[in-house]
Amino acid sequence: MQSVGKSLPKVRAITRSSGGIFSLDVDHFFPEDITVSWKVIQPPSSTQPRPIDSTILRQQNQDGTFNATSTCESLRGEIQEDEPYIVQAVVEHNKLKHQKQREWRSNEKDNKDFLARPEVEMIQIPKLFANQQTQLQCRISHFYPDELTVNWMMKDHGSGQLNQINDGGRYGIPNNTSQLQPDKTFTHTALLDFTPSIADHGSEVICRVNHPSLKEPIERTTGTLQVLAKPKVQKHIQLFIHDSGDMVATFSLLGFYPEDITVTWSNGPSLEKKPSEEAISENQDGTFTVNSQCTVPGNLFENPQFRVRVTWNHPSMENEEYREISVQDPDFPWHPRIEEITPIILQVQQQSTVKCKVSGYLSRDIKVTWLEKKGGSIIDCTQNTDYTISEIKHERMANNSYQCSPSLSFIPKSVTEDLEVICRVEHPSLENPIERSTGLARTSVAPQENNVKFTISGSDHVVCSLSLMKFYPQTIFIKWTQGEGKKETMSSTKKIIQTNDEKTFDAISECVVPLQYFKSLVRVTWTHESLKEPGTRDLHMTGNTT
Template structure:
């Protein structure tokens, strides 16, 4: 939305602000903002994410754009500047326009004279240099308008203002009275009034008047002659010498943000040329000429395309053909290249040369925060937080502060800041902060790091809580294990990889045919063993939750049991179930029981998978067959064999093995455990089905196993490839092959180790049938490779990879 503003009015030769304010309903982002001012279908000013362009006599404050102010200031206003200006605001896909009418006024100069000739006397009221044209000029005698006066025609001056006069011829009777001239104009708060007292008498007095009139006329003629000579001299001088204004631009440069310097020259012939010079700290001088010299862009030196010079001409209204010029110099400053440098601008007009220098006060690089805050565990039980701020300058202006949201903060060691100096003159700070891990048992506990730097308008911050921890509890499947005494079952669930030690475990039961859960608590029927947390090698915790329950004696007693786990790092509790606990028919000795197949739910291409099947109360002649239906429909039946007769088959084939055979708590019966091992393959096992079939005493029972996920890690078969583009950029390519499923994250970085700047990239994923291939491309400026230590690094993470993997390449690598 563009706000309504009062139309501005300005006096000729003054400065005026053309108002335009807007709002977007949120903080303004310069990435999506464009501001355009036009006048008489010509662009007056433009600001967008590519930079800033402005006409002579126009200035704009970049900081105002962030505040919703798009107003521009027009200097030394002339008559030709009056009219309708259009302010256009573009924010993202939306755009709004507003017309602003500028009124220009020039105050009239009034003179009241008496002219005496041999024949008559006249009163002349002369009004000069007024604008706009409409004006009222009246001669007054004794409070009354004199209607016999004559009004001249309007005369327009070269600057667009007007002159006008009103004349009254005097009669003898009017020569002894007071006369007045009154002028009314819209630029005046009240009319101007000039008085003249006439004191004419007899012949001697008339003769004296004639004498004085002649003398006065001679004086006026002399003034006119002097004025003509001065004007001719000034015009000739203007043709010989032009004037050049000081270079305008921000005194503080920000690393990585586009910068525009501009300079003006007045009273130039139309053949003016402009060039900008950049002098480096080591004394190296580079010169850049205006764009449009006829060279194709790809033929220009690479450094010239990094610095853009433009020139704009404004024809002046005088007839001498002189022009005013403005020139802009655009580039992106860098602490590594521009520290201690200076800029100058040179105009050549009519064979004459003028040059102005510009020395900025400072160059600053804003610190870039490496997302997110790094979290690690210490042997002491503390949590170490690491905030990294990279590539800032100067180092003295950085301040990092840690705090927590408790009234009484915990006792901790002071933060440790490590400062790293880079070859490009920038700095990186790594701020470490340790805090007791038990503090994070409170889900509302937060730690905040904030930082500020001379280059930043305001401080920034990030927060971390237990919700950001990567150590969330995971649960294994709940196998059914039989206790040999008192016909009871033990349900156990392994829980691991959690921190801090603040786990809650609850058991629930669900009756057969019902969806309603009821809590299971310790009683004569159920025994709940409290989990005991143990710390693992990676400093996270693990435990085992156990529930002991009696065997169901009828189908009506069959139930499903669920273990629910809560932790401060979880948004919602996680849970796992047993499935229906089958009836144990204690009276029928020939019946046997088959449990669900146990094994990993996530398979990875090329890794070994082992599944287990268990049956209770079997006769010794029990037969077990694993049945696999592969992706292409091939059915494979694999009978299990004892470990003594196990055959060693190929890595991609199946091996079924009788793992255990133990006496049951029923006389003459056994409990067995069988396994099936094979190497997972997307081509064979995608959408497969797998069953384990037990045959005992003429009866058979099968269990189906269905995995949750099958993945293939990406293969990185060749290094990063470099190729040179026509525009001087270097194209970096990374190829990853044969992964599944499709989701993949790619990150590019470039810089001098150990610090890398994040680079944008484009990815192309192709379907190769069962798996996917990816080609990632990243463009970098060719000038960066002038440093032999400059390194390009590509990292990738597949959804089933536990951590990122990466590769890198520099000019120092062999075979580059």
């Protein structure tokens, strides 16, 4: 047996693997240090060989000698692959008197071996939502050379027809550069920006890949497209009062696809599920609308903590969603409101009545408190026996809500009192009480003016009508004039009506005006003891007032 110290390196022949990678084995050498260098010569007649990077792996044998395998980097991209070339490997070791060289010469068949067949992964498909741009990705790897052709195709779900997708419209095909990998092959991600529509549901998108290494193109498909449209809330929960007193809750969801949707109603502290009815209809764009309704006993809404919830789920949603409503929600349609309150008109030893109109509430559990305000102090009117407070009578309205008109009466002892009355309303549907004040008591109330109304009378006259509302005392003067300089007074009529028990008055004055008078100026003027200056309204040809 040859001793370790006398072992000479045994240099094998160069071997070539696909992709232009070369290796050289050196066996049974000692000591371990060894050098293998690589060169490529192209054309073979060249006198300037080019060095090639390489790696070397060593392994010790049982007899103490070593084996080594040196591998040079791939020649892809380093040479002209359609021309002949020579690969040389030179071995240097201290047991060798001279370098040992091995050589490998190419032929036509070897040149074709540089090709690397692409590996095409499945298309990455995100969730597709109608009319929302998305991106399809198809990753292609381990190909060489970088001569790749990618086409996107759409296969119609109805006819099965295959149509090529071009850049433009609802499609975008971004330019994407191939990436060189350490093994000298390339990786490419084919992209398709795509805005799907409901009509695409059931179709297929195909990525077709062509390359010089392939006899036939490679295709990958999305499979059947599942296009989704998320339901949109049309309005908050709508509530309607049935004649029976029950409450009908309705809710609508629009524009969803596919048709399958789940709508559930629940109410009460434990959100107990309740039966409901759903009607689904198809929209012109292929999406769907659902209208759902649930009946709830109306008396349950007398509890301010009671709530009604509607929950829905759909394949387009990650999690179910819900809306709910209670009597204290801003969207609850029946909150009491104080529409108006009459002023305090003071007449000594004559009864004054303040009336407050409250409307729009559902539960009759309403509390009205009258407060007297003098200077900076406020007291409950029930603490003063001079006040008489009416009993609340609820009146059901056409929309099945309620209204009432509570009143407060008293006999003033003087006309100089610094007096104000406040009506305060509390109700389960109100988070905080609402209030309205009469303002300071007064001996006169200024008229409220309505717009002048015009009615054609015959072919050359116009009936002009002025309404002045809620004034006190009764005496009021209304005058109609025409002309710019010296104004001519025209005849008119006046009708005065007292407003129930509020002590205030309404007046309606009418004047028949020839059309020709409007070419200059028509004016109506009114005076009342509550006004510092007379009220006026000028009328012109257009019928507009200033």
